[in-house]
Amino acid sequence: MALEDAVKVLVIDDDVKLVALVKRGLEAEGFTVDVAYDGADGLWRASESSHDVIVLDIMIPGRNGFLVCSELRANGSSTPILMLTAKDGDLDEAEALDTGADDYLVKPFSFAVLVARLRALVRRSGTSTRVSLAIADLRLDVATRRTWVGVREVGLTAREFAVLSYLVQRAEEVLSKRAILDGVWDDDFEGDPNIVEVYIARLRRKLGASRSRASIETIRGAGYRMRAD
Numbered sequence: 001m002a003l004e005d006a007v008k009v010l011v012i013d014d015d016v017k018l019v020a021l022v023k024r025g026l027e028a029e030g031f032t033v034d035v036a037y038d039g040a041d042g043l044w045r046a047s048e049s050s051h052d053v054i055v056l057d058i059m060i061p062g063r064n065g066f067l068v069c070s071e072l073r074a075n076g077s078s079t080p081i082l083m084l085t086a087k088d089g090d091l092d093e094a095e096a097l098d099t100g101a102d103d104y105l106v107k108p109f110s111f112a113v114l115v116a117r118l119r120a121l122v123r124r125s126g127t128s129t130r131v132s133l134a135i136a137d138l139r140l141d142v143a144t145r146r147t148w149v150g151v152r153e154v155g156l157t158a159r160e161f162a163v164l165s166y167l168v169q170r171a172e173e174v175l176s177k178r179a180i181l182d183g184v185w186d187d188d189f190e191g192d193p194n195i196v197e198v199y200i201a202r203l204r205r206k207l208g209a210s211r212s213r214a215s216i217e218t219i220r221g222a223g224y225r226m227r228a229d
Contacts, residue, residue, distance in 0.1 A: 008033075008052050012046075012055065013035075038062045039064060043063060047077070051079055052080075053122050053125075056069060056081055080122065135227075135228050140161070140165050140168060154206050159184070167180075174223050178193065
């Protein structure tokens with residue numbers, strides 16, 4: 001499995017539940033994600049590793065988001081920064097931009113809007129947002145949500161694409177139904193876990209019809225594994 005030109009995101013926020021949701025969602029979209037839960041660790045990670053974009057909350061322990069942002073800019077960092085502000089925090093938004101943030105998003109926010117804002121920031125910074133996932137002759141373009149087997153395009157629904165991209169990112173790993181549900185569906189999903197079987201069956205039919213050398217293997221009693229035949 002190859003993950004080419006993946007956008008690397010650093011999320012700095014002390015809300016553990018929110019960070020877990022954002023991390024899982026971004027990874028399902030094809031990003032790679034580092035996390036930090038306080039200002040000092042966030043500043044260190046931002047300084048020591050290369051990232052394409054940073055998501056930075058204002059109210060974090062230690063150095064707050066304003067201080068982290070201003071220190072990164074003072075040290076010459078040009079990495080795009082999306083700052084998370086409190087609801088109705090007009091002054092926070094103004095200070096975020098004044099300290100060097102490139103954009104801001106008010107909590108609570110839509111995950112779809114977060115992804116769109118991040119892609120726009122990376123695009124403006126000149127970093128490619130084309131994320132390609134591949135295994136055998138199967139290739140997925142995460143940005144456009146298009147799928148090919150060889151040169152033939154395979155039509156997938158949004159959910160089918162999400163399930164397939166999750167499996168391809170974790171090729172050769174055995175993934176339980178619960179892992180796939182947690183990685184693709186919303187946390188408040190209360191339906192039948194067997195919905196995973198429905199989507200696996202659909203993907204198998206479509207990949208099989210295209211004679212792909214990539215396949216989804218059933219591991220009895222454990223789950224599913226994406227593999228190259």
